[in-house]
Amino acid sequence: MPRNCARAQRHGELRSHGHGDRPEVGTRGALSWRTADLGTGAARTRESMRILLTVKHFDYGGAENHVRELANALVARGHRVWVAAPPGRQAVLLHRSVEHVPVSYSDLNHPLQALRLAWLVRRERIDVIHAHQRLATLTACLAGRLAARPVVATLHGQLQHDLTRWPGAPRMLARLIVVSPFFADLVARHSPVLAPKTVCIPNGARRAAAVATRDEGRQVAACAARIVPRMGAFLANLANAAGDLAREYPAFELHIYGDGPALPALLVRVAEANRAAGRAVVRLSGYHPDLPLAFAAADLALGVGRVAIEALMQGVPLIPANQRYLGQPLSRQGYSALAATNFVPRHSPPPDRAALRRALADALEHLPGLAREARELRPLVARDYDMDVVAGRIEEVYLALAP
Numbered sequence: 419m420p421r422n423c424a425r426a427q428r429h430g431e432l433r434s435h436g437h438g439d440r441p442e443v444g445t446r447g448a449l450s451w452r453t454a455d456l457g458t459g460a461a462r463t464r465e466s467m468r469i470l471l472t473v474k475h476f477d478y479g480g481a482e483n484h485v486r487e488l489a490n491a492l493v494a495r496g497h498r499v500w501v502a503a504p505p506g507r508q509a510v511l512l513h514r515s516v517e518h519v520p521v522s523y524s525d526l527n528h529p530l531q532a533l534r535l536a537w538l539v540r541r542e543r544i545d546v547i548h549a550h551q552r553l554a555t556l557t558a559c560l561a562g563r564l565a566a567r568p569v570v571a572t573l574h575g576q577l578q579h580d581l582t583r584w585p586g587a588p589r590m591l592a593r594l595i596v597v598s599p600f601f602a603d604l605v606a607r608h609s610p611v612l613a614p615k616t617v618c619i620p621n622g623a624r625r626a627a628a629v630a631t632r633d634e635g636r637q638v639a640a641c642a643a644r645i646v647p648r649m650g651a652f653l654a655n656l657a658n659a660a661g662d663l664a665r666e667y668p669a670f671e672l673h674i675y676g677d678g679p680a681l682p683a684l685l686v687r688v689a690e691a692n693r694a695a696g697r698a699v700v701r702l703s704g705y706h707p708d709l710p711l712a713f714a715a716a717d718l719a720l721g722v723g724r725v726a727i728e729a730l731m732q733g734v735p736l737i738p739a740n741q742r743y744l745g746q747p748l749s750r751q752g753y754s755a756l757a758a759t760n761f762v763p764r765h766s767p768p769p770d771r772a773a774l775r776r777a778l779a780d781a782l783e784h785l786p787g788l789a790r791e792a793r794e795l796r797p798l799v800a801r802d803y804d805m806d807v808v809a810g811r812i813e814e815v816y817l818a819l820a821p
Contacts, residue, residue, distance in 0.1 A: 477506035480724035491809035532560035622808030645678035664695035726761035735788035744769035
C-alpha cells in the first residue's frame with residue numbers, strides 16, 4: 419500500500435529483523451496521496467526533540483497500541499518522550515526512557531487538565547504535542563494554545579466525533595494526521611479548515627517475527643477487537659458461525675482476543691455456541707499483551723485497521739471484517755485498494771451469521787493458497803507499515819513545526 423500514505427511470552431518474545439536496535443519493552447513491570455505541504459521546516463536537520471503524546475485511554479485498543487509503539491520508536495530515534503495518559507496495561511510496555519504522566523480525561527475536567535498539560539509543556543520545554551482520541555485532542559488543543567506550542571492530532575475514529583464537534587479545535591491544530599487516503603478525502607470534503615493541514619501517514623506496527631509455532635493439527639482463526647456493545651452482534655455471529663462449522667471442520671478453532679464492557683455478554687454467547695457445537699470450538703481469551711504473537715500462531719485472521727496490519731506483518735491470511743462489512747480474503751491484487759481504506763472493506767455486505775459461516779468455510783477450503791498469498795504480501799506490508807519508517811514520517815511533521 420501506502421507509500422501513498424507513508425509519504426503525505428512464549429508471551430512477547432520478538433526477534434527483530436534489521437532497522438537497528440529496538441527499545442527494550444516491558445522493563446518497567448507505493449501510493450502517492452498527499453494532502454498537505456509540510457512547509458520549509460521539513461528540511462531541518464534531524465535533531466533530538468522533546469515530544470508529548472496524549473491519549474484518552476491507555477489500556478487496550480488500536481490507538482493505544484499505536485501510541486505506545488510510537489513512543490518507543492521515537493525514543494529509539496533519540497528523542498525525549500512523555501506520554502500523558504491514564505494508567506493502563508500499555509504503560510508497562512513503554513520503554514524505560516518514556517515518561518508516563520498519569521492523566522484522567524473527561525468532558526468535565528478537560529479545562530483543568532489542559533492547564534496541567536500546559537504547565538508540563540512549559541516545565542519540560544516540550545517542542546510539540548501529539549494527541550490521539552477525542553478528549554485528549556481537545557485538551558491538547560487548549561494546552562497548546564496556553565503554552566504556545568504546536569499541536570498535532572491523529573484521527574483514529576470519526577471526523578465529526580473526534581474533531582468537528584468543537585468549532586475551535588480545527589483552527590488550533592497545526593497538523594492533522596490521517597491513517598489512510600480514505601480519511602484524507604473525507605477531511606478534504608468536510609473541513610476546509612483542516613484540509614490544508616492534513617497529511618496521510620498510516621499507523622505502523624513492529625517489523626518483527628514473533629516466536630510462535632503453529633499446531634499442524636489445528637486450523638486456528640484469530641480475531642482481535644474492542645469488545646464493546648457496537649461489536650457485540652458481530653462477535654456473537656462470528657462465534658455462532660464457528661460453531662456451525664465445528665463438525666464439518668473438526669480441527670477448526672476460533673480464538674477471540676480483546677477486552678471491554680461487553681465481554682461478560684460475549685462470554686455467554688461463546689458458551690452457548692460451544693454447547694451447540696459439542697466442543698470448545700471458540701476460545702474467548704480476553705486481553706493479549708502481544709497480538710503479533712497471537713497472530714503468528716494462527717492460520718487465518720479477521721479484522722480491519724491495525725489488527726489487519728499486525729496479522730499481515732506475521733504473514734497470516736486476512737479476511738477483512740468488522741461489525742459493518744465483510745470482505746473477501748486479501749490478495750496481492752486487492753492489496754493497494756484495501757490499504758487505501760485502512761483495510762476496511764467498504765461497500766462490502768454486512769457480516770451476518772450465514773455470511774460469516776460461508777466466508778470461514780471458503781477460507782478453510784483454500785487455506786494453502788491464501789497462505790501463499792499472505793507470505794508474498796508480507797514484505798509489501800513490512801515496507802509500508804514498519805513502525806520505524808512511520809515514526810520517521812511523523813518525525814518530519816514534528817520538525818516542520820518545532821520552534
